[in-house]
Amino acid sequence: MSIEPVGGKHGLRAFIEGRLSSHGANAPQYVAFRDRDFDVEPPDEVKLIPLAGKPIFLTHRACIESYLLDVGLMRTYWTANAGSPGWRHGQPPKTDEIDGLLTTAAKEISPYQAVRWALASIKPGPRWPEVRTTWTDGSGDLPTSLDYESCLGEAEGLVGSSRANTDGVTVELLKERATAYKVRFEIDAFWGERRYLVWFHGKDLLRSMQRKLPISLKHFCEWATGNVDWKDHEDLVELAGKVN
Structure with a gap:
Protein backbone atom coordinates (compact mmCIF):
# COMPACT_ATOMS: atom_id res chain seq x y z
CA MET A 1 0.00 0.00 0.00
CA ILE A 64 -8.41 19.33 7.42
CA GLU A 65 -7.75 22.67 9.14
CA SER A 66 -11.12 22.32 10.89
CA TYR A 67 -9.74 19.39 12.90
CA LEU A 68 -6.90 21.55 14.21
CA LEU A 69 -9.25 24.12 15.72
CA ASP A 70 -9.05 22.59 19.16
CA VAL A 71 -8.78 24.92 22.13
CA GLY A 72 -6.87 22.41 24.25
CA LEU A 73 -4.41 21.75 21.45
CA MET A 74 -3.93 25.48 20.95
CA ARG A 75 -3.21 26.02 24.62
CA THR A 76 -0.78 23.08 24.72
CA TYR A 77 1.17 24.58 21.81
CA TRP A 78 1.25 28.00 23.45
CA THR A 79 2.38 26.58 26.80
CA ALA A 80 5.12 24.49 25.18
CA ASN A 81 6.55 27.56 23.46
CA ALA A 82 6.12 30.01 26.35
CA GLY A 83 9.60 29.28 27.72
CA SER A 84 11.37 29.30 24.38
CA PRO A 85 13.96 32.00 23.58
CA GLY A 86 12.44 34.69 21.42
CA TRP A 87 8.85 33.87 22.39
CA ARG A 88 7.14 37.21 22.93
CA HIS A 89 3.61 36.16 23.79
CA GLY A 90 3.96 35.07 27.41
CA GLN A 91 1.78 32.38 28.92
CA PRO A 92 -1.44 31.37 27.16
CA PRO A 93 -4.85 32.69 28.18
CA LYS A 94 -7.11 30.36 30.13
CA THR A 95 -8.95 27.67 28.19
CA ASP A 96 -12.32 29.40 28.61
CA GLU A 97 -10.89 32.64 27.25
CA ILE A 98 -9.48 30.98 24.12
CA ASP A 99 -12.78 29.15 23.66
CA GLY A 100 -14.65 32.44 23.91
CA LEU A 101 -12.41 34.01 21.29
CA LEU A 102 -13.01 31.06 18.96
CA THR A 103 -16.77 31.40 19.34
CA THR A 104 -16.58 35.13 18.70
CA ALA A 105 -14.41 34.55 15.63
CA ALA A 106 -16.99 32.07 14.34
CA LYS A 107 -19.91 34.44 14.94
CA GLU A 108 -18.14 37.19 13.02
CA ILE A 109 -17.89 35.02 9.89
CA SER A 110 -21.33 33.47 10.29
CA PRO A 111 -23.03 35.75 7.70
CA TYR A 112 -20.25 35.04 5.20
CA GLN A 113 -20.57 31.30 5.77
CA ALA A 114 -24.34 31.47 5.23
CA VAL A 115 -23.82 33.14 1.87
CA ARG A 116 -21.07 30.71 0.86
CA TRP A 117 -23.36 27.78 1.63
CA ALA A 118 -26.13 29.44 -0.37
CA LEU A 119 -23.86 29.82 -3.39
CA ALA A 120 -22.83 26.18 -3.15
CA SER A 121 -26.43 25.00 -2.83
CA ILE A 122 -27.59 26.54 -6.10
CA LYS A 123 -24.91 24.94 -8.25
CA PRO A 124 -26.61 22.43 -10.59
CA GLY A 125 -23.75 19.94 -10.23
CA PRO A 126 -20.23 19.44 -8.84
CA ARG A 127 -18.60 20.08 -12.21
CA TRP A 128 -20.41 23.37 -12.77
CA PRO A 129 -17.78 26.10 -12.31
CA GLU A 130 -19.66 29.27 -13.27
CA VAL A 131 -20.58 30.38 -9.73
CA ARG A 132 -17.86 30.10 -7.12
CA THR A 133 -18.58 29.89 -3.40
CA THR A 134 -16.68 33.10 -2.71
CA TRP A 135 -15.75 36.36 -4.41
CA THR A 136 -12.39 36.45 -2.59
CA ASP A 137 -9.21 34.61 -3.59
CA GLY A 138 -10.50 31.48 -1.85
CA SER A 139 -11.05 29.88 1.54
CA GLY A 140 -8.97 31.60 4.19
CA ASP A 141 -9.17 34.97 2.42
CA LEU A 142 -11.98 36.85 4.15
CA PRO A 143 -13.89 39.64 2.42
CA THR A 144 -13.40 43.23 3.50
CA SER A 145 -16.90 43.30 4.96
CA LEU A 146 -18.45 40.35 6.79
CA ASP A 147 -21.82 42.08 7.04
CA TYR A 148 -24.65 39.87 5.77
CA GLU A 149 -26.09 42.37 3.29
CA SER A 150 -22.64 43.16 1.94
CA CYS A 151 -21.81 39.47 1.48
CA LEU A 152 -25.18 38.83 -0.15
CA GLY A 153 -24.62 41.72 -2.54
CA GLU A 154 -21.25 40.31 -3.60
CA ALA A 155 -22.83 36.89 -4.10
CA GLU A 156 -25.62 38.37 -6.21
CA GLY A 157 -22.93 39.73 -8.50
CA LEU A 158 -21.47 36.25 -8.96
CA VAL A 159 -24.89 34.79 -9.74
CA GLY A 160 -25.90 37.63 -12.03
CA SER A 161 -22.77 37.25 -14.15
CA SER A 162 -23.58 33.61 -14.89
CA ARG A 163 -27.35 33.69 -15.39
CA ALA A 164 -27.16 34.12 -19.14
CA ASN A 165 -25.59 30.67 -19.49
CA THR A 166 -27.29 28.79 -16.67
CA ASP A 167 -30.99 28.07 -16.32
CA GLY A 168 -32.55 27.87 -12.87
CA VAL A 169 -29.82 29.80 -11.07
CA THR A 170 -31.30 33.09 -9.94
CA VAL A 171 -30.67 35.84 -7.45
CA GLU A 172 -34.07 35.08 -5.94
CA LEU A 173 -33.04 31.48 -5.25
CA LEU A 174 -29.75 32.68 -3.79
CA LYS A 175 -31.57 35.00 -1.38
CA GLU A 176 -33.94 32.23 -0.34
CA ARG A 177 -31.13 29.81 0.40
CA ALA A 178 -28.99 32.44 2.14
CA THR A 179 -31.87 33.34 4.45
CA ALA A 180 -32.34 29.67 5.34
CA TYR A 181 -28.67 29.20 6.22
CA LYS A 182 -28.57 32.49 8.13
CA VAL A 183 -31.50 31.32 10.28
CA ARG A 184 -29.85 27.92 10.81
CA PHE A 185 -26.66 29.58 12.01
CA GLU A 186 -28.54 31.81 14.46
CA ILE A 187 -30.15 28.96 16.43
CA ASP A 188 -28.86 28.71 20.01
CA ALA A 189 -28.25 24.97 19.70
CA PHE A 190 -25.96 25.57 16.73
CA TRP A 191 -23.61 27.46 19.03
CA GLY A 192 -24.24 25.47 22.19
CA GLU A 193 -23.31 22.26 20.37
CA ARG A 194 -20.39 23.96 18.59
CA ARG A 195 -21.70 22.94 15.18
CA TYR A 196 -19.77 25.78 13.61
CA LEU A 197 -16.67 23.59 13.87
CA VAL A 198 -18.33 21.27 11.35
CA TRP A 199 -20.26 23.71 9.15
CA PHE A 200 -17.88 26.68 8.87
CA HIS A 201 -14.80 26.39 6.69
CA GLY A 202 -11.74 25.86 8.86
CA LYS A 203 -9.52 28.12 6.77
CA ASP A 204 -11.98 31.01 7.14
CA LEU A 205 -12.31 30.39 10.87
CA LEU A 206 -8.55 30.27 11.31
CA ARG A 207 -8.19 33.62 9.55
CA SER A 208 -10.88 35.14 11.76
CA MET A 209 -9.25 33.67 14.87
CA GLN A 210 -5.85 34.98 13.81
CA ARG A 211 -7.22 38.50 14.16
CA LYS A 212 -7.75 37.83 17.86
CA LEU A 213 -4.52 36.09 18.86
CA PRO A 214 -0.92 37.34 18.79
CA ILE A 215 0.59 33.93 18.01
CA SER A 216 1.01 32.67 14.45
CA LEU A 217 -1.77 30.20 13.73
CA LYS A 218 0.13 29.13 10.63
CA HIS A 219 2.96 27.91 12.86
CA PHE A 220 0.42 26.41 15.23
CA CYS A 221 -1.20 24.42 12.41
CA GLU A 222 2.18 23.13 11.25
CA TRP A 223 2.75 21.84 14.78
CA ALA A 224 -0.82 20.63 15.27
CA THR A 225 -0.82 18.38 12.20
CA GLY A 226 1.62 16.12 14.03
CA ASN A 227 0.01 16.42 17.44
CA VAL A 228 -3.75 16.29 16.89
CA ASP A 229 -5.26 13.04 18.16
CA TRP A 230 -7.14 11.67 15.15
CA LYS A 231 -8.79 9.09 17.42
CA ASP A 232 -10.92 11.94 18.81
CA HIS A 233 -12.74 12.14 15.46
CA GLU A 234 -14.97 9.26 14.44
Whole structure:
Protein backbone atom coordinates (compact mmCIF):
# COMPACT_ATOMS: atom_id res chain seq x y z
CA MET A 1 0.00 0.00 0.00
CA SER A 2 1.20 3.51 -0.76
CA ILE A 3 -0.15 6.90 0.28
CA GLU A 4 0.15 9.69 -2.25
CA PRO A 5 -0.89 13.34 -1.80
CA VAL A 6 -2.58 14.68 -4.91
CA GLY A 7 -3.66 18.15 -3.81
CA GLY A 8 -7.28 19.29 -3.71
CA LYS A 9 -10.36 18.04 -5.51
CA HIS A 10 -9.07 19.12 -8.92
CA GLY A 11 -5.74 17.39 -8.33
CA LEU A 12 -7.57 14.27 -7.25
CA ARG A 13 -9.71 14.26 -10.39
CA ALA A 14 -6.61 14.69 -12.56
CA PHE A 15 -4.88 11.84 -10.73
CA ILE A 16 -7.82 9.47 -11.20
CA GLU A 17 -8.55 10.42 -14.81
CA GLY A 18 -4.90 10.54 -15.79
CA ARG A 19 -2.56 8.30 -13.91
CA LEU A 20 -5.01 5.63 -12.73
CA SER A 21 -6.98 5.42 -15.98
CA SER A 22 -3.73 4.80 -17.88
CA HIS A 23 -3.63 1.33 -16.30
CA GLY A 24 -6.86 0.37 -18.04
CA ALA A 25 -8.35 -2.87 -16.73
CA ASN A 26 -5.31 -3.31 -14.46
CA ALA A 27 -5.84 -0.05 -12.58
CA PRO A 28 -4.93 -0.49 -8.90
CA GLN A 29 -7.61 -0.29 -6.23
CA TYR A 30 -7.62 2.96 -4.32
CA VAL A 31 -9.35 4.88 -1.56
CA ALA A 32 -9.32 8.66 -1.83
CA PHE A 33 -9.93 11.19 0.94
CA ARG A 34 -10.38 14.93 0.54
CA ASP A 35 -11.89 18.05 2.10
CA ARG A 36 -15.67 18.31 2.01
CA ASP A 37 -15.61 22.10 1.63
CA PHE A 38 -19.14 23.22 0.65
CA ASP A 39 -19.82 20.29 -1.66
CA VAL A 40 -22.39 18.58 0.56
CA GLU A 41 -24.08 19.32 3.88
CA PRO A 42 -22.58 17.34 6.76
CA PRO A 43 -24.86 14.67 8.26
CA ASP A 44 -25.72 14.72 11.96
CA GLU A 45 -23.80 11.49 12.47
CA VAL A 46 -20.03 11.98 12.52
CA LYS A 47 -18.77 9.81 9.68
CA LEU A 48 -17.01 9.96 6.33
CA ILE A 49 -19.18 11.19 3.48
CA PRO A 50 -18.95 8.90 0.43
CA LEU A 51 -19.22 10.12 -3.14
CA ALA A 52 -21.77 8.00 -4.98
CA GLY A 53 -20.27 5.16 -6.97
CA LYS A 54 -16.65 5.99 -6.18
CA PRO A 55 -14.15 4.99 -3.47
CA ILE A 56 -13.81 8.67 -2.56
CA PHE A 57 -14.67 9.95 0.90
CA LEU A 58 -15.07 13.49 2.19
CA THR A 59 -14.19 14.83 5.63
CA HIS A 60 -17.10 15.28 8.01
CA ARG A 61 -15.76 18.71 8.94
CA ALA A 62 -15.26 21.20 6.13
CA CYS A 63 -11.51 20.70 5.74
CA ILE A 64 -8.41 19.33 7.42
CA GLU A 65 -7.75 22.67 9.14
CA SER A 66 -11.12 22.32 10.89
CA TYR A 67 -9.74 19.39 12.90
CA LEU A 68 -6.90 21.55 14.21
CA LEU A 69 -9.25 24.12 15.72
CA ASP A 70 -9.05 22.59 19.16
CA VAL A 71 -8.78 24.92 22.13
CA GLY A 72 -6.87 22.41 24.25
CA LEU A 73 -4.41 21.75 21.45
CA MET A 74 -3.93 25.48 20.95
CA ARG A 75 -3.21 26.02 24.62
CA THR A 76 -0.78 23.08 24.72
CA TYR A 77 1.17 24.58 21.81
CA TRP A 78 1.25 28.00 23.45
CA THR A 79 2.38 26.58 26.80
CA ALA A 80 5.12 24.49 25.18
CA ASN A 81 6.55 27.56 23.46
CA ALA A 82 6.12 30.01 26.35
CA GLY A 83 9.60 29.28 27.72
CA SER A 84 11.37 29.30 24.38
CA PRO A 85 13.96 32.00 23.58
CA GLY A 86 12.44 34.69 21.42
CA TRP A 87 8.85 33.87 22.39
CA ARG A 88 7.14 37.21 22.93
CA HIS A 89 3.61 36.16 23.79
CA GLY A 90 3.96 35.07 27.41
CA GLN A 91 1.78 32.38 28.92
CA PRO A 92 -1.44 31.37 27.16
CA PRO A 93 -4.85 32.69 28.18
CA LYS A 94 -7.11 30.36 30.13
CA THR A 95 -8.95 27.67 28.19
CA ASP A 96 -12.32 29.40 28.61
CA GLU A 97 -10.89 32.64 27.25
CA ILE A 98 -9.48 30.98 24.12
CA ASP A 99 -12.78 29.15 23.66
CA GLY A 100 -14.65 32.44 23.91
CA LEU A 101 -12.41 34.01 21.29
CA LEU A 102 -13.01 31.06 18.96
CA THR A 103 -16.77 31.40 19.34
CA THR A 104 -16.58 35.13 18.70
CA ALA A 105 -14.41 34.55 15.63
CA ALA A 106 -16.99 32.07 14.34
CA LYS A 107 -19.91 34.44 14.94
CA GLU A 108 -18.14 37.19 13.02
CA ILE A 109 -17.89 35.02 9.89
CA SER A 110 -21.33 33.47 10.29
CA PRO A 111 -23.03 35.75 7.70
CA TYR A 112 -20.25 35.04 5.20
CA GLN A 113 -20.57 31.30 5.77
CA ALA A 114 -24.34 31.47 5.23
CA VAL A 115 -23.82 33.14 1.87
CA ARG A 116 -21.07 30.71 0.86
CA TRP A 117 -23.36 27.78 1.63
CA ALA A 118 -26.13 29.44 -0.37
CA LEU A 119 -23.86 29.82 -3.39
CA ALA A 120 -22.83 26.18 -3.15
CA SER A 121 -26.43 25.00 -2.83
CA ILE A 122 -27.59 26.54 -6.10
CA LYS A 123 -24.91 24.94 -8.25
CA PRO A 124 -26.61 22.43 -10.59
CA GLY A 125 -23.75 19.94 -10.23
CA PRO A 126 -20.23 19.44 -8.84
CA ARG A 127 -18.60 20.08 -12.21
CA TRP A 128 -20.41 23.37 -12.77
CA PRO A 129 -17.78 26.10 -12.31
CA GLU A 130 -19.66 29.27 -13.27
CA VAL A 131 -20.58 30.38 -9.73
CA ARG A 132 -17.86 30.10 -7.12
CA THR A 133 -18.58 29.89 -3.40
CA THR A 134 -16.68 33.10 -2.71
CA TRP A 135 -15.75 36.36 -4.41
CA THR A 136 -12.39 36.45 -2.59
CA ASP A 137 -9.21 34.61 -3.59
CA GLY A 138 -10.50 31.48 -1.85
CA SER A 139 -11.05 29.88 1.54
CA GLY A 140 -8.97 31.60 4.19
CA ASP A 141 -9.17 34.97 2.42
CA LEU A 142 -11.98 36.85 4.15
CA PRO A 143 -13.89 39.64 2.42
CA THR A 144 -13.40 43.23 3.50
CA SER A 145 -16.90 43.30 4.96
CA LEU A 146 -18.45 40.35 6.79
CA ASP A 147 -21.82 42.08 7.04
CA TYR A 148 -24.65 39.87 5.77
CA GLU A 149 -26.09 42.37 3.29
CA SER A 150 -22.64 43.16 1.94
CA CYS A 151 -21.81 39.47 1.48
CA LEU A 152 -25.18 38.83 -0.15
CA GLY A 153 -24.62 41.72 -2.54
CA GLU A 154 -21.25 40.31 -3.60
CA ALA A 155 -22.83 36.89 -4.10
CA GLU A 156 -25.62 38.37 -6.21
CA GLY A 157 -22.93 39.73 -8.50
CA LEU A 158 -21.47 36.25 -8.96
CA VAL A 159 -24.89 34.79 -9.74
CA GLY A 160 -25.90 37.63 -12.03
CA SER A 161 -22.77 37.25 -14.15
CA SER A 162 -23.58 33.61 -14.89
CA ARG A 163 -27.35 33.69 -15.39
CA ALA A 164 -27.16 34.12 -19.14
CA ASN A 165 -25.59 30.67 -19.49
CA THR A 166 -27.29 28.79 -16.67
CA ASP A 167 -30.99 28.07 -16.32
CA GLY A 168 -32.55 27.87 -12.87
CA VAL A 169 -29.82 29.80 -11.07
CA THR A 170 -31.30 33.09 -9.94
CA VAL A 171 -30.67 35.84 -7.45
CA GLU A 172 -34.07 35.08 -5.94
CA LEU A 173 -33.04 31.48 -5.25
CA LEU A 174 -29.75 32.68 -3.79
CA LYS A 175 -31.57 35.00 -1.38
CA GLU A 176 -33.94 32.23 -0.34
CA ARG A 177 -31.13 29.81 0.40
CA ALA A 178 -28.99 32.44 2.14
CA THR A 179 -31.87 33.34 4.45
CA ALA A 180 -32.34 29.67 5.34
CA TYR A 181 -28.67 29.20 6.22
CA LYS A 182 -28.57 32.49 8.13
CA VAL A 183 -31.50 31.32 10.28
CA ARG A 184 -29.85 27.92 10.81
CA PHE A 185 -26.66 29.58 12.01
CA GLU A 186 -28.54 31.81 14.46
CA ILE A 187 -30.15 28.96 16.43
CA ASP A 188 -28.86 28.71 20.01
CA ALA A 189 -28.25 24.97 19.70
CA PHE A 190 -25.96 25.57 16.73
CA TRP A 191 -23.61 27.46 19.03
CA GLY A 192 -24.24 25.47 22.19
CA GLU A 193 -23.31 22.26 20.37
CA ARG A 194 -20.39 23.96 18.59
CA ARG A 195 -21.70 22.94 15.18
CA TYR A 196 -19.77 25.78 13.61
CA LEU A 197 -16.67 23.59 13.87
CA VAL A 198 -18.33 21.27 11.35
CA TRP A 199 -20.26 23.71 9.15
CA PHE A 200 -17.88 26.68 8.87
CA HIS A 201 -14.80 26.39 6.69
CA GLY A 202 -11.74 25.86 8.86
CA LYS A 203 -9.52 28.12 6.77
CA ASP A 204 -11.98 31.01 7.14
CA LEU A 205 -12.31 30.39 10.87
CA LEU A 206 -8.55 30.27 11.31
CA ARG A 207 -8.19 33.62 9.55
CA SER A 208 -10.88 35.14 11.76
CA MET A 209 -9.25 33.67 14.87
CA GLN A 210 -5.85 34.98 13.81
CA ARG A 211 -7.22 38.50 14.16
CA LYS A 212 -7.75 37.83 17.86
CA LEU A 213 -4.52 36.09 18.86
CA PRO A 214 -0.92 37.34 18.79
CA ILE A 215 0.59 33.93 18.01
CA SER A 216 1.01 32.67 14.45
CA LEU A 217 -1.77 30.20 13.73
CA LYS A 218 0.13 29.13 10.63
CA HIS A 219 2.96 27.91 12.86
CA PHE A 220 0.42 26.41 15.23
CA CYS A 221 -1.20 24.42 12.41
CA GLU A 222 2.18 23.13 11.25
CA TRP A 223 2.75 21.84 14.78
CA ALA A 224 -0.82 20.63 15.27
CA THR A 225 -0.82 18.38 12.20
CA GLY A 226 1.62 16.12 14.03
CA ASN A 227 0.01 16.42 17.44
CA VAL A 228 -3.75 16.29 16.89
CA ASP A 229 -5.26 13.04 18.16
CA TRP A 230 -7.14 11.67 15.15
CA LYS A 231 -8.79 9.09 17.42
CA ASP A 232 -10.92 11.94 18.81
CA HIS A 233 -12.74 12.14 15.46
CA GLU A 234 -14.97 9.26 14.44
CA ASP A 235 -14.66 9.92 10.71
CA LEU A 236 -10.86 9.80 10.89
CA VAL A 237 -11.05 6.55 12.84
CA GLU A 238 -13.31 5.23 10.08
CA LEU A 239 -10.76 6.33 7.47
CA ALA A 240 -7.97 4.50 9.31
CA GLY A 241 -10.05 1.34 9.13
CA LYS A 242 -10.45 1.69 5.37
CA VAL A 243 -6.75 2.07 4.61
CA ASN A 244 -5.40 -0.54 7.03
